[in-house]
Structures are given as C-alpha cells and as structure tokens.
Amino acid sequence: MKIKTICVVGAGLMGHQIALQAAISGFESFCTDTSEAALQKAQDFALDWIKKNQEKGKIDENEADAIKKRLTFTSDLESAACGADLVIEAIVEILAVKRELFARLDKICPPHTILATNSSYLVSSKIADATSRPDKVLNMHFFNPALIMKLVEVVQGPHVSDQTVETVMEVSRALGKVPTRVNKEIYGFVANRVFSAITQEACYMLDQGVASVEDIDNAVRFGLGHPMGPFALLDLVGIDLEYDVRMARYQETGLAQDKPSPALVARFAADNFGRKSGKGFYDYKK
Ligand code: NAI
Numbered sequence: 065m066k067i068k069t070i071c072v073v074g075a076g077l078m079g080h081q082i083a084l085q086a087a088i089s090g091f092e093s094f095c096t097d098t099s100e101a102a103l104q105k106a107q108d109f110a111l112d113w114i115k116k117n118q119e120k121g122k123i124d125e126n127e128a129d130a131i132k133k134r135l136t137f138t139s140d141l142e143s144a145a146c147g148a149d150l151v152i153e154a155i156v157e158i159l160a161v162k163r164e165l166f167a168r169l170d171k172i173c174p175p176h177t178i179l180a181t182n183s184s185y186l187v188s189s190k191i192a193d194a195t196s197r198p199d200k201v202l203n204m205h206f207f208n209p210a211l212i213m214k215l216v217e218v219v220q221g222p223h224v225s226d227q228t229v230e231t232v233m234e235v236s237r238a239l240g241k242v243p244t245r246v247n248k249e250i251y252g253f254v255a256n257r258v259f260s261a262i263t264q265e266a267c268y269m270l271d272q273g274v275a276s277v278e279d280i281d282n283a284v285r286f287g288l289g290h291p292m293g294p295f296a297l298l299d300l301v302g303i304d305l306e307y308d309v310r311m312a313r314y315q316e317t318g319l320a321q322d323k324p325s326p327a328l329v330a331r332f333a334a335d336n337f338g339r340k341s342g343k344g345f346y347d348y349k350k
Pocket of ligand 1: 073074075076077078079096097098099102153154155156157161165182183184185205206207208
C-alpha cells in the first residue's frame with residue numbers, strides 16, 4: 065500500500081516534529097491536538113524551522129512553500145484523520161485515553177488506514193482490540209527529537225499483519241529514518257531496554273562506591289565509544305522521567321532488578337531532575 069497522507073494526533077514534544085518531518089519528506093501531513101496552545105506552538109516551531117533552513121540555504125523558496133502547503137494544523141480530529149493512510153498517535157501515555165482515541169479513529173478513518181502509536185511503553189495489543197482492524201494497529205516508536213533521531217522501532221505484536229509492518233518500515237525509510245523491526249512485543253522495545261540495562265548498572269556501581277559519576281561516564285565514553293555517558297544522558301532525558309518509568313515498572317513486576325536505585329531516588333526526592341532543574345548527577349549551575 066502506498067502511503068500519501070499522514071495524520072499525527074498530539075502536537076506535543078514528539079508529535080509536532082513527526083508531523084513536520086512528514087511534510088518535509090513529501091507527505092501530506094495533518095497535525096491535530098485537543099489543545100489550541102499546543103497546536104499554535106507546533107505551527108510556530110514549523111514556520112521557524114522552515115525560515116531558518118531557508119536562510120541557511122538548505123531549502124529554497126519553492127521547497128519552503130511546498131512544505132508549508134503540505135502541513136495542516138487543526139483541532140478537528142475528524143477532518144485531520146478522515147483522509148489519512150497512516151495515523152501516528154502521540155498523545156498522553158494513558159491507556160484508557162489512547163483506547164478511546166483509537167476507537168474514534170477506527171470510525172473516522174477509511175478501512176485501509178494504518179493506526180500507529182508512538183508510545184514508548186504501551187504495546188499495541190493493549191489498544192488494538194478497541195478497533196475493528198487489529199491487523200493494522202502497531203507501535204511505530206520515534207525517538208526524541210524526532211526531526212534528528214534516525215531510529216524508528218516498528219513492533220509486530222501477534223495481531224499485526226506482515227503487510228502492515230512492511231508498509232510502516234517503508235514509510236519510515238521515506239521519512240529519512242532507519243527502521244528496526246521488532247518481532248515481538250517486549251517491554252521497552254530494543255533501544256530503551258539496552259539504555260535501561262546500562263543506566264541501572266551504572267547506578268548500581270555508583271551506589272556501591274565502585275567509581276564516581278565522572279569515571280563511570282568516562283569508561284562508557286572512552287571504553288565503549290558511546291557519545292555520552294549514562295549519567296550525562298540521564299540528566300538530559302530527565303531523572304523524573306526515568307524515576308517514573310522505573311517506578312511504574314517496579315510496581316508492575318515487583319522485581320528487585322526493576323526498583324529505582326538509591327542514586328536515582330535521592331536525586332528525584334531532592335528535585336534534582338538533571339539539566340532542566342540545573343542539577344542532577346552533574347551540577348549545571350557552576
Ligand atoms: P506531550 O505531553 O509533550 O504531548 C502530548 C500532546 O497530546 C499534548 O499536546 C496534549 O494536548 C495532546 N493530547 C492529549 N490527549 C489528547 C487527545 N485525546 N487527542 C488529541 N491530543 C491529545 O507528550 P510526548 O512526550 O510528546 O509523548 C507523546 C507520546 O509519545 C507518549 O505516548 C510517549 O510515550 C511517546 N514518546 C515520548 C518520547 C519522549 O521523549 N517524550 C519519546 C518517544 C515516544
């Protein structure tokens with residue numbers, strides 16, 4: 065199936081850049097949100113991106129106009145989604161809200177439309193049965209910032225057809241991304257699982273007094289060739305986000321290995337969330 069029109073639902077941190085990326089890559093792109101303020105911010109960001117890239121000579125006037133023409137912002141879900149071949153949901157991480165949205169999309173969209181969720185942790189099998197087309201409901205997981213990060217994880221739950229996966233892999237490539245096919249639904253998918261294992265081990269070593277924050281980061285950077293150490297990366301992602309994700313997982317599994325480490329808990333409790341609050345594992349006020 066050829067995808068021509070993409071609708072992104074949710075114009076927040078992830079959605080606004082996914083919708084812009086779709087328009088840049090030549091798709092007819094609709095961006096919708098229940099919040100007018102979020103839509104305005106997304107539109108301002110897109111216009112600013114187009115202006116800056118035109119000034120830098122990266123796109124010419126014709127391309128700038130074409131991207132603007134291909135990108136529509138509207139709070140009307142029905143008009144945004146009714147002509148879409150692919151819908152990418154990027155709304156709040158609450159299962160009941162996502163299920164309600166997918167049930168609505170199922171009624172609005174034509175039968176061929178693929179309904180994807182950008183969720184990092186909710187697998188599509190928890191959502192698919194809210195629709196009449198489970199074979200066309202899957203996780204299409206972008207990374208932040210979506211305009212820059214190349215990876216898209218395409219996850220094939222047991223209900224998803226091969227054709228749906230192949231179409232979404234192809235669209236991801238057309239969006240300039242590198243898709244990874246994940247053959248099974250697994251908590252955290254691939255990249256976040258690896259990141260989680262590294263950060264948990266780094267925190268464990270810090271708690272045990274094995275090495276300092278700086279030395280563990282240096283070992284990972286200069287020994288393993290990672291561009292950033294795990295603590296610098298946690299400060300960037302947000303210690304509050306990491307704490308919430310770990311705590312939710314721990315409450316679900318009850319396994320000691322999933323429990324947030326004392327190093328993480330102490331910083332979370334002191335409101336030291338990382339770069340955004342000026343202090344985390346590193347002090348950014350200095
Ligand atoms: P966000 O909070 O920045 O944006 C969510 C947007 O959805 C808000 O603008 C909100 O007004 C809108 N919204 C809420 N309910 C809605 C509804 N029923 N209909 C339409 N719009 C609605 O959230 P963010 O960070 O962009 O995350 C969105 C999704 O993307 C989540 O599922 C998250 O797991 C996933 N994700 C987040 C990443 C991140 O680094 N923040 C990375 C990859 C995936």
